[in-house]
Every structure is written in structure tokens, then in C-alpha cells.
Amino acid sequence: EDQVTQSPEALRLQEGESSSLNCSYTVSGLRGLFWYRQDPGKGPEFLFTLYSAGEEKEKERLKATLTKKESFLHITAPKPEDSATYLCAVREKLTFGTGTRLTIIP
């Protein structure tokens, strides 16, 4: 059974303080790993798909990377508007992790 574990559960950063979020997965034959952003009470917003180890994708202050066992979402010089819960997911049923709740303090 697919498993996705995200860490940390919550992260508070000062504005401009860079950090990384982790997504560890256990799947038989990864065909795609997905990152989403979710604001409170809203639907998840698609960010990235990563297909193979070594792949990287960037969007504004976010960069997602993938290895054979985990993915990282790096956030560089974050701003308060980057505050949200970040979710990763794998495979056809989109098995989600419980997310990392990121808070950026002005």
C-alpha cells in the first residue's frame, strides 16, 4: 500500500528565512509525485509534478526536487503570502500525506 509521510507537521519561519519541507514515500514503482498548496477552507492548488529521481521544478520562491525515496520542497526567501499547508501525493488514487503547515512571520 502506498504511504506518504510529510515532515515537519508545522514550520514557522521569519520572512526571508529559507527552509525545506520533506515528503517521504513508499510506492511500488513511482510514476509521479505531486505537490499541492492548500489555504484554509479552500481546495488544494496544484504546484508541481515530478516523474523521476533527479528531476527539479521551480515556481517563484518554490523548488521541488525528487530522489528515489523522498521529495523536498525548498522555499527561498519566503513571504507571508507563502503561508499555507503544503501537501504531497503519489499515484493514481492520489494518496496524500497529512501536510506541512507553513507559517511565515513578517
Next chain:
Amino acid sequence: DSGVTQTPKHLITATGQRVTLRCSPRSGDLSVYWYQQSLDQGLQFLIQYYNGEERAKGNILERFSAQQFPDLHSELNLSSLELGDSALYFCASSVASGHNTEAFFGQGTRLTVV
């Protein structure tokens, strides 16, 4: 705007009642997923349809059922409602059903059972 439309946005109903949630996928998308998200809980996969056929089933209760119609919209039916069914219900759609296909979410239906 993801292009996925869910109605209604809010629903308040009493225990024991039955409700229907509706989802219109993005134009061209054939696959629809339903998720439940309770307060401070993760997204729990309920069920997936692809081009009208059930494709995958998650932890969906027997009191819940869904279907996808020929025009590709989907409905999630919840019956004999209990207080614990209060949650956000999300629909997502994708072009295909494959492992490498990203899905786009609607804004959800907030169900409150009183």
C-alpha cells in the same frame, strides 16, 4: 480558478438526512476523484471514476455512494447522515486515470450535520 465546479458551497442538514453533492470537472477531463477532509485532518480518498466507470475505491462508507454521468459530471450521495460526517468534501478532476496525471481540485462543499 481550477475549472472544477462544486455545488453547493455550503450545506447544513440534520442527522439522518440524505444530501447530494455535485461536481463538474474541467473541460476535457475524464476522471473524477472525491475526497473528505475533516477538521484538522488530511485528505481521505473516497472514490474515483473514469469516463463513467468506477476506477478505484478508498475508505468510503456504505452510506455513501457516487456516480459519474455521461456528461462527465459526478454526484456524491451521503445518506443517514451522522454528526461525524461534517467535513469538507472535495472533488478533483484529471485528463486521464494514469499514475502520472495531475489532478485539479474544486473549492469544496462544506457539509455541517446538526
